[in-house]
Amino acid sequence: MIEANNLTLHMYTVYFAGCYQIRAGILEGMLRETSTWRTRQWAVFPRWKSLS
Numbered sequence: 001m002i003e004a005n006n007l008t009l010h011m012y013t014v015y016f017a018g019c020y021q022i023r024a025g026i027l028e029g030m031l032r033e034t035s036t037w038r039t040r041q042w043a044v045f046p047r048w049k050s051l052s
Helices: 002-051
Strands: none
Touching: none
16 A cells, blocks of 8 residues: 555656646746846837837
8 A cells, every 4th residue: 555655656756847847947938038028128118218
């Protein structure tokens, strides 16, 4: 019983670790996207200031 539980726990750990890595990769990509978008926004921002 305990051995079976350990096996399921191990499988869950591997599964969650894999999902976490994928999710972390997606989050990293999203963060990179937002950071580049933010820099683009800041590049445009002074123009908005001068317009108003």
